[in-house]
Amino acid sequence: xxxSVAPNAVAAVSEARLWQRLMEMAEIGGFVSEEGDTGVxxxxxxxxxxxxxxxxxxxxxxxxxxxxxxxxGNLFLRLxxxxxxxxxxxxxxxxxxxxxxxxxxxxxxxxxxLEAIEAVATAGIRxxxxxxxxxxxxxxxxxxxxxxxxxxxxxxFRPMSDFDDIVDAAGIxxxxxxxxxxASESDLATRPLGxxxxxxxxxxxxxxxxxxxxxxxxxxxxxxxxxxxxxxxIEGRSDHAGTTPLGLRRDAVQDMVRAITALNALMxxxxxxxxxxxxxxxxxxxxxNSIARRVVFTIDFRHPDKAVLIERGDAIxxxxxxxxxxxxxxxxxxxxxxxxxxxxxxxxxxxxAATSQGLSTITMPxxxxxxxxxxxxxxxxxxxxxPCRGGVSHHPAEYAxxxxxxxxxxxxxxxxxxxxxx
Ligand code: GLV
Ligand code: MN
Ligand code: MN
Numbered sequence: 001x002x003x004s005v006a007p008n009a010v011a012a013v014s015e016a017r018l019w020q021r022l023m024e025m026a027e028i029g030g031f032v033s034e035e036g037d038t039g040v041x042x043x044x045x046x047x048x049x050x051x052x053x054x055x056x057x058x059x060x061x062x063x064x065x066x067x068x069x070x071x072x073g074n075l076f077l078r079l080x081x082x083x084x085x086x087x088x089x090x091x092x093x094x095x096x097x098x099x100x101x102x103x104x105x106x107x108x109x110x111x112x113x114l115e116a117i118e119a120v121a122t123a124g125i126r127x128x129x130x131x132x133x134x135x136x137x138x139x140x141x142x143x144x145x146x147x148x149x150x151x152x153x154x155x156x157f158r159p160m161s162d163f164d165d166i167v168d169a170a171g172i173x174x175x176x177x178x179x180x181x182x183a184s185e186s187d188l189a190t191r192p193l194g195x196x197x198x199x200x201x202x203x204x205x206x207x208x209x210x211x212x213x214x215x216x217x218x219x220x221x222x223x224x225x226x227x228x229x230x231x232x233x234i235e236g237r238s239d240h241a242g243t244t245p246l247g248l249r250r251d252a253v254q255d256m257v258r259a260i261t262a263l264n265a266l267m268x269x270x271x272x273x274x275x276x277x278x279x280x281x282x283x284x285x286x287x288x289n290s291i292a293r294r295v296v297f298t299i300d301f302r303h304p305d306k307a308v309l310i311e312r313g314d315a316i317x318x319x320x321x322x323x324x325x326x327x328x329x330x331x332x333x334x335x336x337x338x339x340x341x342x343x344x345x346x347x348x349x350x351x352x353a354a355t356s357q358g359l360s361t362i363t364m365p366x367x368x369x370x371x372x373x374x375x376x377x378x379x380x381x382x383x384x385x386x387p388c389r390g391g392v393s394h395h396p397a398e399y400a401x402x403x404x405x406x407x408x409x410x411x412x413x414x415x416x417x418x419x420x421x422x
Pocket of ligand 3: 098105140371
């Protein structure tokens with residue numbers, strides 16, 4: 001292995017330590033699925049999330065990193081550089097999971113970031129700039145939709161107060177859950193919300209099959225496709241299922257079926273680039289012998305082309321309204337993130353690091369959204385993907401090989417040092 005930059009730090013990455021930490025974290029919220037897979041259910045701003053954060057902090061303190069939190073609950077671990085006055089290089093990801101999530105989505109980028117600063121500290125290297133590892137609040141959007149509320153607040157993409165009144169399934173407001181977390185972490189030093197990093201680099205599992213299928217070790221991520229999230233509420237009237245003639249019904253489920261059929265036509269894409277998903281449906285009163293008076297369903301719509309994202313996304317409301325026969329529909333957009341391009345700086349540092357370590361790469365866009373996309377307006381940004389088995393993610397069977405995890409951390413530390421010395 002030839003390494004042109006920081007060979008000692010690259011060599012100090014420990015595959016065993018990284019793996020052991022990932023597995024230890026996976027116990028916090030860990031469960032075994034019906035199929036026998038070991039998954040993770042660790043919603044943001046819960047006791048489980050806080051337990052995971054404390055474990056991370058305990059590891060960070062052992063290597064002399066300083067710990068701070070910002071008003072959005074984002075957690076920062078800082079390894080000081082030669083010149084503390086310079087903007088740091090930022091790395092990290094998220095620690096929350098999907099309700100039926102895996103052991104790698106998000107947490108891998110945080111643990112790989114910690115491994116990177118531990119390797120730098122162990123190698124006795126002091127880069128020009130500090131390196132900070134961040135654990136962003138609520139990336140997944142599983143408990144509080146939309147996701148990425150921590151990074152969006154940090155980057156001033158949306159004001160923090162926009163999220164205050166979002167409620168979880170139990171009716172708990174986001175602002176209250178965040179306040180509870182801030183209170184329980186009141187022993188930690190605080191910092192103001194947001195700053196302009198020198199660069200941002202996030203490591204993540206690919207969450208798709210390309211690296212595995214093409215037999216490559218590292219994905220150099222070129223950008224992230226755009227996403228728009230909507231909730232559709234259809235209002236009808238509840239009536240007796242046994243007695244009400246069809247012609248007199250205002251059945252919210254029947255109009256929902258028409259709306260989804262019309263949306264499938266709107267979103268038809270013979271090239272299979274467009275992503276359109278309806279995955280959460282709430283029916284009221286939710287009983288088999290009363291006609292549904294209300295249905296609320298979600299739309300997750302993604303596309304790499306901004307024009308398509310805007311045109312088809314903007315058509316959703318009209319298509320849903322036109323599909324109604326007896327009910328009324330309202331469409332609310334709750335997340336709108338345009339596609340981003342990472343440019344050359346950070347992907348270049350990632351590609352150079354991987355190549356110098358003898359690792360094979362492909363340059364690829366991300367289909368999943370990530371906190372990284374909100375850093376693009378702030379600073380040069382990029383991501384490192386590692387392969388995951390079968391491309392499976394947002395599923396308990398999600399798996400990345402220990403060697404793949406270590407490869408990603410080695411590329412991460414080298415690219416971070418390149419950026420931190422620039
Ligand atoms: C992130 O979890 C996504 O849904 O892309
Ligand atoms: Mn993720
Ligand atoms: Mn995810």
